[in-house]
Amino acid sequence: MVTATMPHRFAKNPFIVRLGVIALVLVIWEVAGRWLVDPMFFAPASRVGWDLASVFKTDGVPGAMGITLLELVAAFALAVTAGLSIGLAVGLHTFSRRAFMPIILFLYGMPQVTILPIFVLCFGIGPACKIAFGFTHGVFPIIVTVAAGVQGIKPILLVGARAMGASAWQELRYVVFPHLVPSLFTGMRLGMTGVLLGVLLAELYVSTAGIGFFTTQFTQNFQPSLLLGLIGTLAAMAIVLNAVMRRLEARFARWRD
């Protein structure tokens, strides 16, 4: 394996070996791009890295990145607000939970991409359509985790608070909310993944200003190094976002210990 020739101390550190694996993948990519694959369809890693600057110098790409980021933020903010309110409304009462959770779970399990053309008909091909589609992808995981989170609160805590004269608001603020925080952050992480998927699906389907426009353009002009650079940047962004959400989730899940 890769580890065979490395000094013993490094070969024992998973992090170092992981970097080695990544380096190996880059080397294979480089060799394939340089000598094995038609340059019309693929570019070596070094060229992609070199051309990364020209991706961002392409007219409109920074703007497109900004618009896509804006779509993500707007869709995520809407999804969190709506998901939290609906999740609380549905989850706090046994009756509403039993009545509406099956409907919500059905909608969550539906392949939403089938209704993407309807979104385009309703919201046009601009950012509104991407925000709406990202929202519907992100809101359901948040509703489900929030509803499950408030369901997990021990009834004795609520009864106790009520017995000590807590008002409905105080109950929500001092009992429900602190217990909700860990599941809310789990929901936000899942919601973020959903929003990212929804926005990117809508971008790839049809786009006039966002990054979807440029992935189409780079594909049609057979500019694989630019396409790979753009996709790589977005993938790196997704990995970073996910890592940040995971950190937050771990940080806020700890408060009870």
Place this chain on the structure above:
Amino acid sequence: MRSARKPAGRLGVLATQAAFVAGILALWYLATTRWGVSRILLPSPVAVWNALVNVVTSGEFLPDLRVTLFEVAVAFAISATCGVTIGYLVSRSGFRTRVYEPLFAAMYAVPLILFLPLYVLWFGLGPASKIALGATISFFPVALNTITGFSHVDRTLVTAARSMGASGFALFRFVLLPAAFPVILAGMRLGFTVALLSIIGTEVLASLAGLGHHIVELSENMEPARMFAYVAFVVAIAAVLNFAVSLLEAWGRRW
């Protein structure tokens, strides 16, 4: 609290659900007949129902369904085989698990649908690009669950089996596999759902045939009633397939 279900409560729940669905349908009907919402944006529920009956009875969906099912079957076969094999090989040593699992998890977090333009560039607009992307996307849940399944086998079981002289194949067949099987099955169910979703998705985005492609075609031909009917049909197909896979998983667990 929840275990003591009163029949009256269940009736109330059902009544609320029915009322909710009926309310949505009524709003939909009124919006199309009274409030003058454009027929292009929202066809009337009656028209959609008639179109749905027509789609199902005429059997016009068969060629598209065949394409989609073929793509899903091939993609899932590839990702299940590769996912389980690679997952098993990685899980065999704790060190390899620590090296590869974070890599797979990071890739799993990437919306791999991003790579669709690249796959279309490589494999064209036909089924090959859908199969390749579906297999790539569904590989990660299968591999990650396989790693989890095999690396959480109770150590005492393995030690006990070893001390009784089991080795190699016997250890795998009678200790490791049965212990990890339920988790692997869960991963395969997840993988199947993801493969189905991403293949319908890629058909919507860029394709020449398949259920997703047909929806877009109807939308572009401005046949909203038929398109809504087709969406309902595809959602039903997806629900049936996912349900069948859950049944298979439950059956596999018992076995």
